[in-house]
Amino acid sequence: MEKAVGASFASILKGYILLLSLSLLQGLQGIGVNYGTVADNLPPPSQVAKFLSESTIIDRVRLFDANPEMLQAFAHTGIAISITVPNDQIPHLTNLTFAQQWLNTSVQPFVASTNLIRILVGNEVISTANKLLISTLVPAMQTLYTALIESSLDHRIKISTPNSLGILSNSSPPSTSKFRQGYDTHVIKPMLSFLEATDSPFMVNPYPFFDYTAETLDYALFRPNAGDVDQNTGLRYTNMLDAQLDAVYSAMKDLGFESLEIVIAETGWPTLCEAQQVGVDPSSAAEFNGNLIRHVSSGVGTPLMPNRTFETYIFALFDEDLKPGPICERNFGLFKPNLTPSYNIGLMKSTVTVVAAAGAPYGVFLLTVVGLTLIGLWA
Numbered sequence: 001m002e003k004a005v006g007a008s009f010a011s012i013l014k015g016y017i018l019l020l021s022l023s024l025l026q027g028l029q030g031i032g033v034n035y036g037t038v039a040d041n042l043p044p045p046s047q048v049a050k051f052l053s054e055s056t057i058i059d060r061v062r063l064f065d066a067n068p069e070m071l072q073a074f075a076h077t078g079i080a081i082s083i084t085v086p087n088d089q090i091p092h093l094t095n096l097t098f099a100q101q102w103l104n105t106s107v108q109p110f111v112a113s114t115n116l117i118r119i120l121v122g123n124e125v126i127s128t129a130n131k132l133l134i135s136t137l138v139p140a141m142q143t144l145y146t147a148l149i150e151s152s153l154d155h156r157i158k159i160s161t162p163n164s165l166g167i168l169s170n171s172s173p174p175s176t177s178k179f180r181q182g183y184d185t186h187v188i189k190p191m192l193s194f195l196e197a198t199d200s201p202f203m204v205n206p207y208p209f210f211d212y213t214a215e216t217l218d219y220a221l222f223r224p225n226a227g228d229v230d231q232n233t234g235l236r237y238t239n240m241l242d243a244q245l246d247a248v249y250s251a252m253k254d255l256g257f258e259s260l261e262i263v264i265a266e267t268g269w270p271t272l273c274e275a276q277q278v279g280v281d282p283s284s285a286a287e288f289n290g291n292l293i294r295h296v297s298s299g300v301g302t303p304l305m306p307n308r309t310f311e312t313y314i315f316a317l318f319d320e321d322l323k324p325g326p327i328c329e330r331n332f333g334l335f336k337p338n339l340t341p342s343y344n345i346g347l348m349k350s351t352v353t354v355v356a357a358a359g360a361p362y363g364v365f366l367l368t369v370v371g372l373t374l375i376g377l378w379a
């Protein structure tokens with residue numbers, strides 16, 4: 001054991017280097033999840049919040065409502081929270097008094113302790129084809145913003161709304177994409193103006209899962225493949241997500257809003273579907289979500305948006321057993337209700353990531369302890 005004690009700075013350094021490289025491999029960058037709760041078997045929110053903050057690298061969560069128990073659960077965790085005003089409330093929110101009351105009761109009690117970053121007004125509203133909801137969407141966002149200013153929360157909390165790719169009239173090739181006629185000037189342009197003026201991102205839900213065929217499975221899962229050339233630009237697409245994001249970008253550019261940030265509010269891949277569907281099993285889901293995390297955080301960007309990262313929320317945190325529809329809908333979860341991972345894609349914090357996340361000098365101390373332990377093990 002003298003060997004270990006004498007040992008040295010070089011060995012400690014070796015430990016550091018090993019740890020640092022492990023950390024890099026793990027991809028320390030945080031990732032977001034959609035925390036849906038259409039289930040009767042999920043653990044209580046307080047347990048989920050503790051689990052996410054202590055045991056995973058998930059650092060942002062989108063909620064589908066503004067449930068006070070949820071907001072309370074995430075207090076003091078630091079996790080960035082987006083809440084949602086349900087679609088049916090949108091017409092009411094055009095009333096300033098209602099918007100103020102909503103902020104007073106749903107947001108104000110939690111702002112001191114919960115890291116609330118965004119309020120989402122509805123979800124995929126334009127795709128509902130509900131005329132009342134669609135026509136009140138942007139006015140509701142504006143009114144809520146006025147109420148936010150009055151509460152002095154406008155610098156801390158942003159307002160946006162997630163959109164399905166159904167808002168595009170055509171998406172292929174990506175460079176020719178446009179928003180649907182009618183919606184483009186009446187709803188989407190005012191929405192993009194609002195987002196630009198309030199420094200808020202445009203949020204979209206691109207799902208390669210709902211677009212692939214047996215022939216394009218590799219392209220959808222970010223596996224090596226020949227790719228697809230956009231004849232208009234000569235740019236080669238090697239994964240479907242990039243093509244979808246660039247279609248959104250081209251449509252935004254067509255209206256003059258290409259500099260707005262894009263956030264991926266939902267994307268994902270299920271582990272189980274109707275038996276005949278090719279490409280659905282835990283290992284394909286792990287490939288999609290694992291490759292997705294690496295891709296959006298790599299800084300490579302897309303062919304039309306090079307050198308960017310994308311804030312991304314995987315759908316979904318849990319399998320949700322009460323969701324209606326095809327089997328897949330109930331099986332998008334990264335975790336089972338008992339908090340075990342559906343598959344391993346490096347979302348769990350290891351000792352290594354804890355060490356690297358901790359600031360110096362505490363981190364240095366931990367690194368040294370772990371380094372010495374490793375040296376001890378090697379000796």
Ligand SMILES: *[C@@H]1O[C@H](CO)[C@@H](O)[C@H](O)[C@H]1NC(C)=O
Binds near residue numbers: 095096097098101
């Ligand atoms: C606006 O909202 C307030 C508070 O909910 C309500 O009392 C009032 O009647 C609403 N006004 C209109 C015009 O609906």
Ligand SMILES: *[C@@H]1O[C@H](CO)[C@@H](O)[C@H](O)[C@H]1NC(C)=O
Binds near residue numbers: 097098100104
């Ligand atoms: C919201 O709260 C503020 C501060 O407590 C109060 O002045 C205001 O009257 C409330 N607004 C509504 C509509 O309840």
Ligand SMILES: *[C@@H]1O[C@H](CO)[C@@H](O)[C@H](O)[C@H]1NC(C)=O
Binds near residue numbers: 306307
């Ligand atoms: C993206 O990064 C690469 C490598 O650093 C650089 O050569 C290129 O000019 C950058 N492109 C843009 C559009 O910034």
